[in-house]
Each structure stands twice: as structure tokens, then as C-alpha cells.
Amino acid sequence: MKAPFISCFSDDLELFLRKKQDAGFLYYSAEYTLHQFDKFCADRRVSNPEVTKDLVNSWLGSFDNCCAVTIAGRASVIRQFSLFLLSIGKEAYIPTHKPHGKQRQIHVLSDDEVNALFEKIDQYSPRVNIASFGRLAIEYRVLFRLLLCCGLRVSEARKLKKDDVDLQKGTILIRIGKDNKDRIVYLPDDLRVLLIQYTTQLKKEYDDRSVWFFPAREMNNLLSVSLIDRRFNEAWNATSFAPACPDKPTVHSLRHTFVVKRMNLWMEQGIPLRSMLPYLSKYLGHKSVEDTFYYYHQLDTAFRIVQNMDSKSKAVIPEVPAYEDILPE
16 A cells, blocks of 8 residues: 655645546556655645745755755656646745756667677687686676676676575575665576576686686686676677667666566566566666656667557556666666
């Protein structure tokens, strides 16, 4: 059961949200933003149910640790709420926050692109016949699959230590993630088997005694971001998709791809996103459901899933705030 609104805007917020949902909009991310606004007003004991310029600026100013694009996304939701208030004869300020700079496009890999990418990754063979280079070729095949199958950040995967990977239980402990919180990530069975084979091979053929799960050429060090990026770029550029791709994927695109494919699968299976998103958000190490759902907002592939499930077609595509956060690694 969803939490009720508690501020002086509670009735208007509930009516606004109900009208959006009755019109066919999913509105999950925006609903979370509305609850943030509602809590802000309740905590500050706002008693006059009027959206004023000072109130909006004060609320947006409370997100001082967020980038301009994030703040603009939240302003967009309040803009919609203010327009609704005006439509029912109430006074309201219309915020106009816009982010600076060009928004980076998200690339979610299709199944064909994933297959082509990993074909090139698996074909990689070092030009120099040195044992440590051969070991790195094996590591790349496993590392990129881990990123795709578990949606890890690159920094989380490269900093993994052997002690944090329990291949019997099939779990990975992510220590001090992006928001300084540890979390447990569960491995798919086929990936767990692959990791067992990987660790066995490194121990047997390369006498691997490093503390790192993905050691660098010098085993006391961990793989560098630049080396991981270079291998990914070389593999992608070798695919047939690279020349015609306007929004070149990055290593972080594997995380985006994991999220969107998982959400699409739930929708295809009729599993409600509202009940599953909090779990997915925790799994990914996000602060909120809103941070997870932004991946889905910007993608045509996501909208096609919605269209295929409902005869109303475009009417059920979720309304998207004008600007959404682009999360760094």
C-alpha cells in the first residue's frame, strides 16, 4: 500500500496523482518526487497550500549535492503539479529550471549488439606472448559479463577482492559503494559457475595469489579504469554496429542495459514495477527508486514494451520529466 501524502498539499497531490494515473501514465518516478516535495513541506510546517516561488526554490535548493540535471527533473514534476493547480483555479508558481550543457545520451545495447560485443571480447588475443597478457584476456571475458549480468558499476567490479566473493553462496559483497553503503549482490547460477571456472583457471595456470578478484598485469594491483575502457572500446569498434551508431556505448552502458532488460522482462511477465523497483534499487546501490527509474524514462525500447502490452498504445507511455539525472559511475 502506497504511503499517503501528509502536508497541506495532500488533497491536491492525491488528486493530481490520481488524474495522471487514470490517464494511463505510470508516473512512478514523478510520484516519488511528489512525496519528496510533500515531506519537505510537512517537515517545514508549511500551512498555506500555495506553490510559491520561494517554496519551490527552497525545496530545490535542499538538493545541494545533486547536479543541475537532477534538480531540473524535479522542477519539471512540480511544474506539472503547478499547471494542474492553475487548471482547477488555484494560484501556483511555474518553475523553469533547466540544466546547463548537452545531455549525454544513454545507449542500451540490443541483444544483437550484446552478442556482437562479447564475440569480439572473447576473440581478443594479446599481440605479445606474455603470460600476464594471456591472463588479462581471460579476465576481460569474465569482468564484462559480471558488469552486464549484475549491473555493477565499473569501480565496484574492479575493486572486488576475493574475500568479498562467496562462490558457494553465490553472493558478492560490495564494500562502500557510491553512497558509502555496503550491499550484497546475488549471482545468477550460470555466472556463478563461470566465476568458479575463472578462479580455478587463474589459480592453476597463473598461480594467482592476488587479493584482487581481477588483478592487473602486476598481481598486487587491480585493473585500471583506462585499461577496462580501452578493451571495451576496441571490442565495440570491431563490431559491425559501431560505424552506424550515433550514441557510442561505454562500459557503463552494460549497467544501463542490465536495468532496462530486467524491467522490460518484468513488464512482459506482468510483474508490477511498483513492487519490484525498491528491490532493484537496493540491488543497484541507488539512493532511491527515482534514480533507478530514470534509466527507463529515456528509452524508446522501454516505451515499445508498454505499447505492446496495452491497446491504448501511446496513452500509457509514462510522462517523462523534461530533464532527468545522468548518473556518473
